[in-house]
Amino acid sequence: MFNNQQYASNVLIEASLSNDEELIDLTKKISEELHIGVDVICAIGSYLNSLKAKNATRECVQDSKYFLNKLTQHLYGIHPDGVAYRRAVEALILNVEIEDKAFCINLAREFYPLWLYENQLEGDHAHIAKLNIHKDEFIDLWKSIDQEFFSDMESWPLALYTESMRKIGVSEKDVNIRLKIAKVITIKLRNDHSSPDENYRDAINRTQHLFSSEEMKEFYLIVSREFYHFWIG
Numbered sequence: 001m002f003n004n005q006q007y008a009s010n011v012l013i014e015a016s017l018s019n020d021e022e023l024i025d026l027t028k029k030i031s032e033e034l035h036i037g038v039d040v041i042c043a044i045g046s047y048l049n050s051l052k053a054k055n056a057t058r059e060c061v062q063d064s065k066y067f068l069n070k071l072t073q074h075l076y077g078i079h080p081d082g083v084a085y086r087r088a089v090e091a092l093i094l095n096v097e098i099e100d101k102a103f104c105i106n107l108a109r110e111f112y113p114l115w116l117y118e119n120q121l122e123g124d125h126a127h128i129a130k131l132n133i134h135k136d137e138f139i140d141l142w143k144s145i146d147q148e149f150f151s152d153m154e155s156w157p158l159a160l161y162t163e164s165m166r167k168i169g170v171s172e173k174d175v176n177i178r179l180k181i182a183k184v185i186t187i188k189l190r191n192d193h194s195s196p197d198e199n200y201r202d203a204i205n206r207t208q209h210l211f212s213s214e215e216m217k218e219f220y221l222i223v224s225r226e227f228y229h230f231w232i233g
Contacts, residue, residue: 006076009037013072016041017065039080039118040072046114067104068111070096080119085112138210145183154186157230164230181223186231200228 002008015027024045031041047068051061074088089108096104150158161182165175188203204224211217 005036009076012037013040014069016044017069040075042118043114044068047111064107067107080116145180158182161227161230178223181220182227185224
């Protein structure tokens with residue numbers, strides 16, 4: 001199971017379709033821990049719950065479990081959209097008896113929105129997790145920014161920017177926070193070999209959303225515009 005994700009997915013899905021509630025709960029935990037088959041297993045749970053809500057017969061539930069197991073084998077690794085799903089259903093239909101085709105088509109129609117929804121949730125969770133990682137890294141950078149090493153080429157625009165702020169009477173507190181933001185921008189600009197304008201714009205876009213408050217986001221934009229003229233010089 002550790003060496004073959006598709007095999008692991010098939011095993012976990014089959015376990016989630018068993019009649020053993022304890023095994024089903026354990027399967028969900030393993031699936032989430034290994035991050036394998038989470039979307040399908042959650043969709044299966046929702047589908048089986050819908051059958052219970054409709055008071056489906058025991059025979060209907062068992063048939064649904066049997067054909068869900070067959071269907072989900074064709075869902076591994078496919079893109080979550082209607083075209084890919086239709087191909088998976090067609091592959092299923094090719095391998096079932098004629099008298100079971102109508103049942104399978106109906107099951108596939110009802111299962112599709114549940115599977116699609118779980119895939120969208122999975123994408124949202126991954127995106128949020130990625131954002132959280134970036135935010136944690138940003139917080140660590142913000143705390144340690146004054147201990148960062150800057151080359152002579154990096155220090156020169158920072159020094160000129162600081163000097164210009166003091167010349168126009170900006171308070172020392174505001175100078176310090178402006179300088180911290182300028183240092184963050186400088187670090188974000190490292191190792192980027194695109195054109196200067198694109199490079200600078202990308203660095204600002206990558207970082208602005210990491211500030212929590214709208215006021216700091218706006219202040220960050222103001223400082224980025226001010227600092228640009230020193231950095232580009």
